Amino acid sequence: MLRSMSADGFAAAPPPGARPDWTIDQDWDRYTAAEHEVWLTLYQRQIQLLPGRACAPFLQGLEALDLHGQGIPDFRRVNQELARLTGWQVVAVPGLVPDAVFFEHLANRRFPAGRFIRRVDQLDYLQEPDVFHDVFGHVPMLTDPVFADYMQAYGEGGLRAQGLGRLTNLARLYWYTVEFGLLQTPAGLRIYGAGIVSSRAESVFALDSPSPNRIGFDLERVMRTPYRIDDFQQVYFVIPSLEALLAASLQDFAPLYARLEAAPDIPIAAIIEGDQVLTRGDQSQAGGR
Numbered sequence: 001m002l003r004s005m006s007a008d009g010f011a012a013a014p015p016p017g018a019r020p021d022w023t024i025d026q027d028w029d030r031y032t033a034a035e036h037e038v039w040l041t042l043y044q045r046q047i048q049l050l051p052g053r054a055c056a057p058f059l060q061g062l063e064a065l066d067l068h069g070q071g072i073p074d075f076r077r078v079n080q081e082l083a084r085l086t087g088w089q090v091v092a093v094p095g096l097v098p099d100a101v102f103f104e105h106l107a108n109r110r111f112p113a114g115r116f117i118r119r120v121d122q123l124d125y126l127q128e129p130d131v132f133h134d135v136f137g138h139v140p141m142l143t144d145p146v147f148a149d150y151m152q153a154y155g156e157g158g159l160r161a162q163g164l165g166r167l168t169n170l171a172r173l174y175w176y177t178v179e180f181g182l183l184q185t186p187a188g189l190r191i192y193g194a195g196i197v198s199s200r201a202e203s204v205f206a207l208d209s210p211s212p213n214r215i216g217f218d219l220e221r222v223m224r225t226p227y228r229i230d231d232f233q234q235v236y237f238v239i240p241s242l243e244a245l246l247a248a249s250l251q252d253f254a255p256l257y258a259r260l261e262a263a264p265d266i267p268i269a270a271i272i273e274g275d276q277v278l279t280r281g282d283q284s285q286a287g288g289r
């Protein structure tokens with residue numbers, strides 16, 4: 001899972017060895033066999049699980065980028081295909097970066113990915129985004145032109161939101177779409193959120209468990225809904241299409257932000273008047289992971 005970051009949680013200067021934009025070299029040749037083995041283990045687990053669970057753009061992206069199990073991907077190789085498909089690049093960073101840096105990268109079609117990979121005793125749970133969460137979880141969706149546009153629009157919106165003091169609301173949008181979003185398809189619900197698709201347990205829980213609420217995506221509703229960072233989600237928001245998500249992000253947020261001034265947050269597990277309820281969860285999973 002991803003800790004939600006606030007800009008004040010960071011020193012302004014990048015760590016030693018990082019460039020002013022917080023990027024570092026991936027140094028792919030320095031990964032050890034043990035580190036590649038961790039990637040392979042995680043990859044093999046997910047690839048058994050995801051057909052029928054991950055959305056088609058994700059599975060097609062995984063295929064197009066040839067991320068299959070050779071070990072930790074070399075960003076130089078991934079970027080050749082990714083640039084050709086949607087103009088996106090993966091750039092290596094030491095870990096979480098300040099919001100402003102993060103948004104600046106997204107606004108320029110650069111996805112910051114952690115260079116490190118989790119230890120074998122952290123396979124199921126990780127506080128910071130490692131290369132598996134970022135490259136396996138996030139990057140395949142960046143091969144989809146509509147989602148690629150959404151992610152860039154999100155970055156541009158983040159830079160504006162910071163100026164307007166609306167960062168919390170925008171981080172919720174990221175959390176409930178990019179990290180934990182579900183997509184409605186004629187074959188049923190499918191996963192597009194990176195936090196789900198890179199997690200073995202949550203790839204099952206998000207679709208099958210009776211515990212969480214599953215509610216139709218609504219931009220204002222999402223922006224009013226806080227989130228927990230270290231449990232399964234208690235609510236998932238479901239988009240009808242990637243095009244609908246992009247369209248929502250391209251509207252003028254000013255009137256929305258004005259309404260949010262007067263609108264209280266909605267308790268995480270609540271269902272409110274106007275919600276398009278797909279699943280009324282029993283919240284039996286509280287505190288699990």
Ligand code: HBI
Nearest residue numbers: 005095096097099102112171174
């Ligand atoms: N930094 N490397 C990295 N990866 C993220 O996903 C990330 C970040 N910094 C900030 C951040 N995410 C959050 O603030 C987003 O929810 C906006």
Ligand code: FE
Nearest residue numbers: 002129179194
């Ligand atoms: Fe993430």
